Amino acid sequence: MGGGGRGMGGGNRGMTAQPDAVSGTAQAGQARQRAATDTGIRKLAVTSEGPAMTDRVDPRFGRAAGFVVVDLETMETTYVDNGASQVLAQGAGIQAAETLANAGVQAVLTGYVGPKAFTALTAAGIRIGQDVENVSVAEAVRLYTTGAVSFADAPNKPAGANK
Amino acid sequence: MIYAIASGKGGTGKTTVASSLVSLWDGPVTAVDLDVEEPNLHLFLKPEIHRTDPAYIEIPEADESKCTLCRACSTLCQFKAITVMGQTLLIFPEMCHGCGGCLTVCPEGALTPGRRQLGEICHGRAGNVRFIMGRLRVGEAMSPPLMRQVKALFADMVAEDDKADIIVDAPPGVSCPAVSAVIDADCVVLVTEPTPFGLHDFKLAWEAFSPFGIPMGAVINRAGIGDDSVQRFCADKGIPIWAEIPFDRAVAEAYSRGEVVARAVAPLRGTFRQLRRNMREAAMAREAACAR
Known part of the structure; x- marks a missing residue:
C-alpha cells in the first residue's frame, strides 16, 4: 500500500488551461479578486474527475479520482492522481490529505470533507473550500478567485460517508 | 472440544x-x-x-515533545491511524487495529500504550x-x-x-x-x-x-x-x-x-x-x- 506522496502518477500535464474562461471573468471581478500574494495561497488543489480544467469537480474528497493543482500566479496546472487513497478500505481522506500536503498546496476546493480528513488537512495548514460541486474545475477556480468560495471551519460530512 | x-x-x-x-x-x-x-x-x-x-485494544499515545516527525510510525501503519501532517503528529484512535507496530518502531520512545474500549x-x-x-x-x-x-x-x-x-x-x-x-x-x-x-x-x-x-x-x-x-x-x-x-x-x-x-x-x-x-x-x- 502506498505511503505518503506516491500519488504523482498522473505527472505534469502542463496545460495552459482555458485562458478565456478564467481571465475574462477574472478581469470583471478584479476588485474582489483573491490575489495569491495577499492570501498566501498560491497552489490551489481542486478534487477532479480527470486531469483537465474542463473535467468536473469530484465532490468526494478522500475518494476523489485526483486533484488538479493550479498555480494561481501562472495559472499552470498539474494533475495529482489519488490512486493511493482508492486502495484503502478506510482512511482514504487521511491519505488524500497526505498526498495534498506532499504536493505543497495551500488550499483545496471540493464537495464534502469528513472529520478525519478535515483534521489532517488543518494540521497540514491546508485551507478547505467545501460545497463546490456540479461545476468544472475551471469554474471552481473562477468561483474561488472571485471570492465566491469561503473557507470552512468544520467538516460537512460524517466519517466514511464518501465510500 | x-x-x-x-x-x-x-x-x-x-x-x-x-x-x-x-x-x-x-x-x-x-x-x-x-x-x-x-x-x-x-x-x-x-x-x-x-x-x-x-x-480494550492498545492504541498509541504520543509525547509530542519527543517526536522528531521522522515518520517511522506513519510509514509502517497500514490503516492511517497515525500520520504526520505538516509539523503535527496525528493519531486517529478509531482507525487503529492495535498491532503495536508504531510503538515498536518509534526510535524516540515518543509513543506509549494507551487504550480504546472495544466493548465488554x-x-x-x-x-x-x-x-x-x-x-x-x-x-x-x-x-x-x-x-x-x-x-x-x-x-x-x-x-x-x-x-x-x-x-x-x-x-x-x-x-x-x-x-x-x-x-x-x-x-x-x-x-x-x-x-x-x-x-x-x-x-x-x-x-x-x-x-x-x-x-x-x-x-x-x-x-x-x-x-x-x-x-x-x-x-x-x-x-x-x-x-x-x-x-x-x-x-x-x-x-x-x-x-x-x-x-x-x-x-x-x-x-x-x-x-x-x-x-x-x-x-x-x-x-x-x-x-x-
Whole structure:
C-alpha cells in the first residue's frame, strides 16, 4: 500500500488551461479578486474527475479520482492522481490529505470533507473550500478567485460517508 | 472440544441450535456468544451475569515533545491511524487495529500504550452451564479484536481441562468476524434453511470454511419448506446432514416466547441428541486423525 506522496502518477500535464474562461471573468471581478500574494495561497488543489480544467469537480474528497493543482500566479496546472487513497478500505481522506500536503498546496476546493480528513488537512495548514460541486474545475477556480468560495471551519460530512 | 455453530445466512437458527445443544449437553459445557455485534444467546439461556469486564485494544499515545516527525510510525501503519501532517503528529484512535507496530518502531520512545474500549465481556451462569458473551461497544467498527479476547478465555479453559466443551454461537456471514469465530473450532455446524436463499449463503459458508480442514456438518432448519437444493448440494459435496428441524408451529411459538426449543418441543430432543452425537464423532475422528 502506498505511503505518503506516491500519488504523482498522473505527472505534469502542463496545460495552459482555458485562458478565456478564467481571465475574462477574472478581469470583471478584479476588485474582489483573491490575489495569491495577499492570501498566501498560491497552489490551489481542486478534487477532479480527470486531469483537465474542463473535467468536473469530484465532490468526494478522500475518494476523489485526483486533484488538479493550479498555480494561481501562472495559472499552470498539474494533475495529482489519488490512486493511493482508492486502495484503502478506510482512511482514504487521511491519505488524500497526505498526498495534498506532499504536493505543497495551500488550499483545496471540493464537495464534502469528513472529520478525519478535515483534521489532517488543518494540521497540514491546508485551507478547505467545501460545497463546490456540479461545476468544472475551471469554474471552481473562477468561483474561488472571485471570492465566491469561503473557507470552512468544520467538516460537512460524517466519517466514511464518501465510500 | 470447541464446537462452532455458524451459517452463511443470518436468521437461519444458529442461536436456536446453540441454545438447544447447550441445554441437552451431557457434560460440563460453556456457552459462548461470539456474535459480538448483536449477541442474543442470553435471551434464550437467560444466564445470571455475575461479572462484566470492559475490553480494550492498545492504541498509541504520543509525547509530542519527543517526536522528531521522522515518520517511522506513519510509514509502517497500514490503516492511517497515525500520520504526520505538516509539523503535527496525528493519531486517529478509531482507525487503529492495535498491532503495536508504531510503538515498536518509534526510535524516540515518543509513543506509549494507551487504550480504546472495544466493548465488554460478560461472565455468567445458566444452571450448570457457564456463559460468556462479548458485546461490542456501539460505534466500534472492529469486532475480531474483541472476539480474540473472548476466544483467549475459552482457549484457556480447554487447555486446562481437555474434557471442557465449548459451544460457540458464531456471527453470520463469511467475512472476518465469521472466520474468526470458526477458525479455532474442532467442529463446525452450518445451519441453513432449504430455500434458494439459504442454499446461496450455505455454499458461500462451505467454500469459505472448507480450507480450514475442520469437520463440518449441516443442520437444515425449517425443513419442509422450499426445495431440496440444499440436500442435493450436500450430497454432491459429501457434506453430512446432521439434523433436520421441521418447519413446525410449535417450534416457532416456543422461539417467539424466548424458550429453548429442545426443552419446549419434546420430539426435538432426540433430534438434538443425534446432532450432539454427530458433532462429537466428527470432532473425535479429527482428533484421532491429528494424533496419528
